[in-house]
Amino acid sequence: MINRKVKWVLWGVMLILLTFYPKLVGPYFTNVFVHFAIFALYAVSFNLLLGYTGLFSFGHAMYFGAGGFATALALIHINGCSLLVALFMGFFASVILAMVLCPIVSRVSGTAFAMLHLAFSMLIYTLALKLRKITNGEDGVSGFPIPALNIPGVVSFDMRDSTNFYYFVVVVIGISLWLLWSFTKTPFGQLMVSIRDNAKRVAYMGFKVPQTKAMIYAISAGFAGIAGAVLALFQDVIAPDFALGPGTSFQVILITMVGGMGSFFGPIWGSAIFTLLQEFTSRYIKEVELLMGVILIVVMLYFPKGFAGVLALIGSKVFGQLPRKTTAEDG
Amino acid sequence: MIILETKGLYHDFKGLKVLFDVNLEVKEGERHAIIGPNGAGKTTLFNAITGTYMPSKGRVFFKGKDVTGSQPEQLVRQGIGRSFQITSTFSKLTAFQNIRIGILSKRGVRFNMFRYVDDMKDITQETDELLRRINLYDARDVPAGILSYGQQRSLEISMALATDPDLVMLDEPSAGMSKEETHYAVELIRKLTEGKTIVIIEHDMDVVFSLADRITVLHQGTILASGLPNEIRENQAVKDAYLGEMEE
Numbered sequence: 389m390i391n392r393k394v395k396w397v398l399w400g401v402m403l404i405l406l407t408f409y410p411k412l413v414g415p416y417f418t419n420v421f422v423h424f425a426i427f428a429l430y431a432v433s434f435n436l437l438l439g440y441t442g443l444f445s446f447g448h449a450m451y452f453g454a455g456g457f458a459t460a461l462a463l464i465h466i467n468g469c470s471l472l473v474a475l476f477m478g479f480f481a482s483v484i485l486a487m488v489l490c491p492i493v494s495r496v497s498g499t500a501f502a503m504l505h506l507a508f509s510m511l512i513y514t515l516a517l518k519l520r521k522i523t524n525g526e527d528g529v530s531g532f533p534i535p536a537l538n539i540p541g542v543v544s545f546d547m548r549d550s551t552n553f554y555y556f557v558v559v560v561i562g563i564s565l566w567l568l569w570s571f572t573k574t575p576f577g578q579l580m581v582s583i584r585d586n587a588k589r590v591a592y593m594g595f596k597v598p599q600t601k602a603m604i605y606a607i608s609a610g611f612a613g614i615a616g617a618v619l620a621l622f623q624d625v626i627a628p629d630f631a632l633g634p635g636t637s638f639q640v641i642l643i644t645m646v647g648g649m650g651s652f653f654g655p656i657w658g659s660a661i662f663t664l665l666q667e668f669t670s671r672y673i674k675e676v677e678l679l680m681g682v683i684l685i686v687v688m689l690y691f692p693k694g695f696a697g698v699l700a701l702i703g704s705k706v707f708g709q710l711p712r713k714t715t716a717e718d719g
Numbered sequence: 720m721i722i723l724e725t726k727g728l729y730h731d732f733k734g735l736k737v738l739f740d741v742n743l744e745v746k747e748g749e750r751h752a753i754i755g756p757n758g759a760g761k762t763t764l765f766n767a768i769t770g771t772y773m774p775s776k777g778r779v780f781f782k783g784k785d786v787t788g789s790q791p792e793q794l795v796r797q798g799i800g801r802s803f804q805i806t807s808t809f810s811k812l813t814a815f816q817n818i819r820i821g822i823l824s825k826r827g828v829r830f831n832m833f834r835y836v837d838d839m840k841d842i843t844q845e846t847d848e849l850l851r852r853i854n855l856y857d858a859r860d861v862p863a864g865i866l867s868y869g870q871q872r873s874l875e876i877s878m879a880l881a882t883d884p885d886l887v888m889l890d891e892p893s894a895g896m897s898k899e900e901t902h903y904a905v906e907l908i909r910k911l912t913e914g915k916t917i918v919i920i921e922h923d924m925d926v927v928f929s930l931a932d933r934i935t936v937l938h939q940g941t942i943l944a945s946g947l948p949n950e951i952r953e954n955q956a957v958k959d960a961y962l963g964e965m966e967e
Contacts, residue, residue: 573835575828582820585809592769592807594795594824594882603830 391707406558410551418554419622424663425561426619431643431655432568433611438641439649440572441604442584444502447509448612448640451482453516453632455613456620457523458482463532471535471547471621475560478617479610485512486609487602494602497587509637516628528627529620547621557618564614569652571607580604635677642680646687648694657695721783722747722886722916723768728777730760730767737763738774739940745886745933751918752931756961760940761920762804765890769801770794781886795824800884804891804920806875810864814855817863817874819846821881846881853877853907869900873907880911887912889919893926905930928952936961 410418430452437443458481459474466473493504516523523529537545537556545552571577579600582590591597620626630636639662647658661683666676673679691698723745730738737760745751753761767774773788780786786794791801809817819836822845823829836842850856853873858866863874876892892908893901905926908917921927927934928948935945938960944951951957 570835571832573837574833575823575831575836575839578816578820578823578836579829581812582809582816585811586807589803589807589809589878590820591791592795592801593820593878594792595820595829596790596792600830 410554415550418550420663420667422554422557422618422622424659425557426615426622427640427643427662428656428659429561429564429618430612430615431640431647431659432565432652433608433615434640435644435649435652435655436568436572436580436604436608436611438644439651439654440577440580440584441601443497443601443605445505445637446502446634446641447505447507447512447637448608449632449634449636450505450509450512451485451609451612452616452619452636452640453626453628454485454512455479455482455616456626456631457516457529457616458613459617460529460532460620460626461522463535464529469535471537471556474535474621475614475617478613478620480613482613482616483606483610486606490602490605494598494605505637506634509632510634513628513632513634516632523628526628528625528630530625530627532620532624534621534624553622557622560614560618564611565656568607568611572652576600576603639677639680642677642684646680646684646694648696648698650693651696651700654694654696657699661695720747721745722781723918724780725764725768726778726780728764728767728779729775730763730772731775737940738767741777741937741940741942743935743942743945745916745918747885747916748914749916749932750912750930751916752927752934753918753920753937754922754924754927754934754961755937755943759937761937762890763940764937765801765888765918765920769799769888795882795884798885799888800879800882800886801888802876802879802890802892804894806871808863808871808874808878811862813860814863814866814870814874815846815850815859817878818849818881819843821878822846822849825882849877849881852911869896869903872896872900872904876904876908877911885915887915887917889917891920891922893921893923901926 409421434445434448437445437448455478459478462469462474462477489508493501496504517525534547536547537552545556547553547556572580579590579595583597583601587597590600616626616631619631643658643662644655645658646661647656648654662676662680665679669676669679687694693700721744723743725741725743728738728741728743729736741764743764753764755761766772768779770789770791770793778785778787781794781797781799784797786797809820819842822842823836826842828839828842847856847859850859855870855873855877858870863871866874872892872894876889879887879889889908893904896904901923908919908930919930931948933946934948934951936943936951936957943960944954944957946954
């Protein structure tokens with residue numbers, strides 16, 4: 389029970405830290421945090437496929453980007469589009485795109501799944517570059533209005549203010565992560581790890597495997613879409629290269645693997661590592677992915693469970709107990 | 720009443736004929752063993768019945784309904800449970816989770832996303848009960864992949880039974896087991912399948928003759944003989960094709 393108390397204290401400390409963070413570090417690092425949070429959600433949604441269901445995708449950026457573009461376009465083309473509506477547009481756009489691809493991708497796995505995603509994401513990426521009238525080509529959609537968060541008659545927050553936006557992001561991404569975490573704990577979450585382990589047997593236990601995979605896939609896509617939507621709102625620009633390109637698809641793989649795909653929180657650690665690296669090394673080198681790649685090699689060779697695995701190991705040494713043997717915590 | 724019936728079942732893999740006009744009848748409540756030399760098509764017959772693949776020709780009837788070519792999950796929901804010759808558990812999940820999947824399926828908990836599975840007390844209780852019956856409660860939280868071989872086989876059989884099927888199809892439950900383990904497995908099967916219909920593929924003749932009410936001999940993809948254990952023991956064609964070899 390001590391463990392549970394420690395947990396609550398840690399959550400409390402984290403909440404207080406999150407509350408006062410903008411005051412402590414100023415607007416620059418507030419924005420760094422927002423960047424971290426966006427990629428954390430993006431990576432966690434990706435890990436739902438990779439770590440939990442065992443589906444490796446080379447094209448998750450298409451959902452990240454679709455969410456971003458949908459939000460940006462909604463804000464441009466819908467007059468008086470509210471902030472939350474714009475956010476949900478991002479979510480739905482990705483879910484719909486996922487539902488279109490579902491009939492094909494939910495019936496394959498392994499290499500076919502990975503390569504199909506490479507193909508589809510390149511297709512979407514190329515479309516985004518070529519459909520200039522809609523996406524403005526390489527430059528992307530920019531300069532759209534960022535509406536204030538209105539609770540009619542009560543209060544209105546200006547989202548162009550970095551502190552306000554920070555709180556908005558903490559709430560949106562916090563809720564999203566909590567939903568995803570809860571999701572992994574439901575019977576449905578149990579099915580995910582079972583499919584990863586032995587899809588054939590899942591069918592012989594009486595479950596429809598393709599349909600189950602399709603649901604997981606759509607949920608994963610939807611939350612990647614939310615991450616993309618927040619990115620669009622954050623930067624007030626969404627460009628194919630940054631949001632949709634193959635680089636973004638690979639980035640999330642790096643983040644997830646370095647963080648540890650065997651655990652729910654692994655990708656969040658990965659995003660933190662990636663963001664910090666980018667922050668402190670971008671003055672010296674341009675390609676942070678290069679550095680991440682080197683780290684990934686080290687991680688793969690010596691810490692196959694990623695940063696989260698290292699933490700679990702340290703935790704077990706400190707608290708003198710074995711890491712919990714639960715479903716997703718080993719992968 | 721006949722619970723499972725195949726009519727003129729054929730299956731071939733790209734021209735290689737594996738099943739040839741198989742007409743199998745399994746009565747409700749009986750323990751039906753399928754025996755035959757390696758390569759006789761026993762597992763293929765199982766696969767063709769349980770939806771792994773569509774038979775090339777012929778029909779499969781379960782409880783009088785034509786179920787030819789149904790997906791495995793549809794058959795499970797109608798009451799067919801199946802175990803595998805090659806252990807096919809969820810190796811990284813605990814023994815408890817392995818059984819729980821079956822209990823969830825039996826209770827129809829499929830697309831539930833609004834409750835934590837660990838909070839479902841009735842599911843946990845039922846899973847633990849089954850684990851106790853198969854003597855795996857002590858290994859409850861051990862990943863299936865690192866259980867002993869005998870335990871894995873017990874788990875394999877029990878997973879097929881966790882969905883509470885009316886017809887249980889066991890593909891060589893004693894594969895690779897020692898004498899004692901086999902004995903234990905037979906007792907386990909007897910205990911768990913009381914009142915159920917079972918179809919069992921088995922190589923161990925002691926198991927077959929001690930467990931089965933009825934035996935079908937499959938030879939080169941077709942049924943050589945089918946009858947009571949004594950009839951099979953005395954059948955000259957069976958002796959020539961199969962049993963005779965065993966006594967040498």
